Amino acid sequence: MIDEETVAALFAAGSAVRENAYAPYSGFRVGAALVTSDGAIHAGCNVENAAYPVGSCAEAGALSAMAGSGARRLAAILVLGEGDALCTPCGACRQRIREFAAGDAVVLVAGPEGVRRRFTVDDLLPESFGPDNLGR
Template sequence: MEIDCKELILKAFQGRENAYAPYSGFKVGAAVLTEDGNIYTGCNIENASYGATNCAERTAIFKAVSEGHENVKAIAIVGEKNKYTYPCGICRQVMAEFALPDIKIILAKNEREYIVKTLDEILPGAFTKKDLL
């Protein structure tokens, strides 16, 4: 299955529209593509108790997992237009849990400008399920 980066980026921007960020004003959107071709979007959701805040990447991944899709093939992440937004450490760890070995992490400034990273590039030496065996 081919990954349509532009489609995922557009979906991530659509997800960003629903961001609830009254405290930081920093809105993020994400879209995940599962192994079987489903796409799930997510946005960041802040809370007055900052520890209860959830990132866009985890929202999208958790939506996929809650629908029975545990193998993420790609994820697009968008923040402010014309800036790359990288995932936080917790989101990188969640990606490590549910990512297929060749996951594509798409960081987009806009619909035309994006870079694609691997999980090893953004989370070298990740602690994974294999470490528990």
């Protein structure tokens, strides 16, 4: 469980990085911020590319920042997009998150006005395959 102060910090970091998203093709800017078990926050934004499949998701950017810091476990992640529909992580990002999170890790889905919904990794990726399946 994460406290409201941490949720606010994740929202602030996700909002700030979302402003720097590079989305000239879709116009759909996304920010993601995660917190590790020691309280460190890492953020990332989506980066599109003219060769469409080589862009990267905001969640992947936040996870790369986390891994680059030496951390290997996240406690919660917030994904912030705009529009009426929930901006949940895509399938590939659900698997990326699972690599570094337990099934009960919190996934917050937000819009510009705040958190819209809370999930766990298990909610979004039930019966997932992860490091523990490989004895790690």
